[in-house]
Amino acid sequence: MAKSGSRVWSWASAGVLLVGGLLMLMPFIWMILSSFKTPAEIIHTPPTFWPSDPSLIAYKTVLTRAPFFTWFANSLLVAVVTTFLTLLTSGLAGYIFAKFEFRGKRFLFVLILLTLMVPFQVVMIPTYLIVAKMGLINTLWALIIPSAVSAFGIYLCKQFIEGIPTDLLEAARIDGASETRIFFSIVAPLIRPALGALGIFQFMWSWNNYLWPLIAVNEQAKMTVPLALSYFNTSQHGARYDLVMAATALIVIPVIIVFLIFQRQFIKGLTLTGMKG
Amino acid sequence: MAKVTLEHVRKTFGAVTAVADFSLEVGDREFVVLVGPSGCGKSTTLRIIAGLDESSSGNVYIGDRLVNGIPAKDRNIAMVFQSYALYPHMSVYNNLAFSLRMRKLRRAEIDRRVREAARVLDIEPLLKRLPAELSGGQKQRVALGRSIVREPAVFLMDEPLSNLDAKLRAQMRTEISRLHRRLETTIIYVTHDQTEAMTMGDRIVVMKDGVIQQVAPPQEIYERPANVFVAGFIGSPPMNFLRCRVDGGTLTGPGFSAPLPKEREAVLRSYQGREIVVGLRPEHISDDPADIERWGAGAATAEGQVDLVEPLGAEVMLYLLVGGQPLIARVTPRTKAHYGAKVRLALHLAASHVFDPATESAVG
Numbered sequence: 001m002a003k004s005g006s007r008v009w010s011w012a013s014a015g016v017l018l019v020g021g022l023l024m025l026m027p028f029i030w031m032i033l034s035s036f037k038t039p040a041e042i043i044h045t046p047p048t049f050w051p052s053d054p055s056l057i058a059y060k061t062v063l064t065r066a067p068f069f070t071w072f073a074n075s076l077l078v079a080v081v082t083t084f085l086t087l088l089t090s091g092l093a094g095y096i097f098a099k100f101e102f103r104g105k106r107f108l109f110v111l112i113l114l115t116l117m118v119p120f121q122v123v124m125i126p127t128y129l130i131v132a133k134m135g136l137i138n139t140l141w142a143l144i145i146p147s148a149v150s151a152f153g154i155y156l157c158k159q160f161i162e163g164i165p166t167d168l169l170e171a172a173r174i175d176g177a178s179e180t181r182i183f184f185s186i187v188a189p190l191i192r193p194a195l196g197a198l199g200i201f202q203f204m205w206s207w208n209n210y211l212w213p214l215i216a217v218n219e220q221a222k223m224t225v226p227l228a229l230s231y232f233n234t235s236q237h238g239a240r241y242d243l244v245m246a247a248t249a250l251i252v253i254p255v256i257i258v259f260l261i262f263q264r265q266f267i268k269g270l271t272l273t274g275m276k277g
Numbered sequence: 278m279a280k281v282t283l284e285h286v287r288k289t290f291g292a293v294t295a296v297a298d299f300s301l302e303v304g305d306r307e308f309v310v311l312v313g314p315s316g317c318g319k320s321t322t323l324r325i326i327a328g329l330d331e332s333s334s335g336n337v338y339i340g341d342r343l344v345n346g347i348p349a350k351d352r353n354i355a356m357v358f359q360s361y362a363l364y365p366h367m368s369v370y371n372n373l374a375f376s377l378r379m380r381k382l383r384r385a386e387i388d389r390r391v392r393e394a395a396r397v398l399d400i401e402p403l404l405k406r407l408p409a410e411l412s413g414g415q416k417q418r419v420a421l422g423r424s425i426v427r428e429p430a431v432f433l434m435d436e437p438l439s440n441l442d443a444k445l446r447a448q449m450r451t452e453i454s455r456l457h458r459r460l461e462t463t464i465i466y467v468t469h470d471q472t473e474a475m476t477m478g479d480r481i482v483v484m485k486d487g488v489i490q491q492v493a494p495p496q497e498i499y500e501r502p503a504n505v506f507v508a509g510f511i512g513s514p515p516m517n518f519l520r521c522r523v524d525g526g527t528l529t530g531p532g533f534s535a536p537l538p539k540e541r542e543a544v545l546r547s548y549q550g551r552e553i554v555v556g557l558r559p560e561h562i563s564d565d566p567a568d569i570e571r572w573g574a575g576a577a578t579a580e581g582q583v584d585l586v587e588p589l590g591a592e593v594m595l596y597l598l599v600g601g602q603p604l605i606a607r608v609t610p611r612t613k614a615h616y617g618a619k620v621r622l623a624l625h626l627a628a629s630h631v632f633d634p635a636t637e638s639a640v641g
Contacts, residue, residue, distance in 0.1 A: 171358060
């Protein structure tokens with residue numbers, strides 16, 4: 001009796017999870033299917049699920065009538081460089097906070113954590129003014145430099161590095177390794193799950209970032225892909241939802257690829273963060 | 278290889294003195310063991326020699342070179358940690374080779390040294406494995422190998438066997454001792470295990486609360502301990518301490534009264550009418566009537582009650598109550614003693630140690 005009860009419970013749980021999963025996937029499925037429809041079919045009432053006459057015209061328009069590859073390349077460059085810089089700065093700062101003692105360390109760390117509480121909207125104007133003074137407005141550096149350091153990343157790396165036995169680092173010092181060498185040869189390989197999780201978060205955030213590029217960049221050649229979506233949605237093209245859907249489908253591809261490559265590190269990093277927390 | 282000299286080394290952490298006025302000279306190729314209970318300052322002293330911590334005052338020399346302020350990597354030392362400290366993401370080969378790569382040796386030389394160390398330690402089949410795939414004993418050998426490849430002037434070992442089981446510990450003790458003979462190196466070894474200290478060191482440094490209690494070869498420490506602490510720390514089971522009194526020519530202790538033994542008479546007479554502490558090793562307390570005869574005038578007899586019997590195969594430990602005081606005797610397996618039995622004991626007072634009750638130092 002107890003066994004059949006638990007089997008019913010398993011089936012019920014699986015059913016609920018399946019329905020939940022489908023609900024989460026539905027917007028993506030709708031987006032992909034709509035990218036193969038005509039604008040008229042997209043806004044038709046009642047709406048259709050499957051495209052009645054699937055076509056690649058939207059994709060052709062996105063790729064040929066707009067500098068989509070330039071925007072794609074801009075986004076890729078900004079996301080990759082920002083991610084790399086974030087991993088580097090977070091790892092180094094996390095190492096220092098985790099394994100070194102110096103005056104004011106605690107105060108400095110709390111200060112860094114406090115920045116997590118400040119919404120971007122509060123600092124976006126001062127950030128703009130600083131970037132403008134540096135002469136970087138309308139350049140890709142304007143999108144990279146303000147995001148090169150992450151308080152969350154520093155916190156995450158510090159937590160992981162605290163778990164590395166200090167004996168290991170002392171052994172490396174006795175072996176003749178410099179602090180830089182210790183970081184790259186010993187510490188970084190051991191916090192790979194944390195770096196994997198942080199890298200994915202940072203890449204996705206950078207890839208999807210809309211507000212700051214909207215402010216810092218107004219030249220079409222320097223735009224990133226989130227701005228491209230608004231480009232296709234402006235009055236210049238009318239309400240071309242098919243183009244927006246096709247552009248979105250193309251934009252999502254790199255994020256999916258990154259996640260598929262690093263998913264093991266990502267899940268391990270999230271799990272270990274949860275256990276430590 | 279090199280000697281190591283510490284001159285009035287002191288280390289404080291805030292108000293706490295971890296090491297107090299430590300002076301010692303370790304000779305070239307000597308195996309010296311720092312032993313003491315947890316918190317006595319032995320690991321701190323080792324870390325100061327290694328350069329991982331700086332002393333608050335005092336000088337450290339490796340060879341004739343003053344190494345105060347010199348980083349660990351430039352002191353020509355190698356260290357084996359209690360936790361082995363193997364790099365978990367590197368193979369055994371790369372663990373051994375790491376320090377040589379830091380010194381920018383040629384690849385061929387690195388390979389030669391790594392394979393030679395692996396051969397000496399019998400870990401050649403393990404070179405491609407990761408540390409997680411090794412047993413405790415294998416990890417210990419790799420940790421030793423990492424030190425050997427460096428060909429340092431001094432080996433420092435911080436309780437390297439404490440994570441091993443008893444059998445493996447005994448096996449590795451002999452291996453380290455053989456390694457010392459083979460490599461003819463200077464070794465400074467830290468342990469809290471007095472068996473390791475006794476079996477491995479050319480000399481033992483017994484420490485307590487940051488202060489050196491005695492420095493001597495193992496047998497001397499065992500036979501002529503400098504004070505109550507050394508006497509009680511070295512030797513397993515520990516020495517028995519009896520509060521006795523000297524009255525005239527008689528020594529009176531818990532459950533016994535006997536003439537002053539000739540071998541200790543001069544010392545004991547200086548405590549006429551006063552209390553003293555008499556130390557007796559467990560092997561100098563016997564329930565065998567033959568020992569009473571053998572020890573003759575240097576023995577006293579007492580009656581005790583058996584509280585616990587611990588058979589260990591080649592010998593038996595009797596936990597006794599004598600005159601209300603607990604004592605431990607090491608007797609032969611032929612003993613007929615059992616729990617609760619009253620036994621007649623011989624106390625070999627001629628082999629006893631005498632300590633001043635106020636200073637706890639050995640006298641005579």
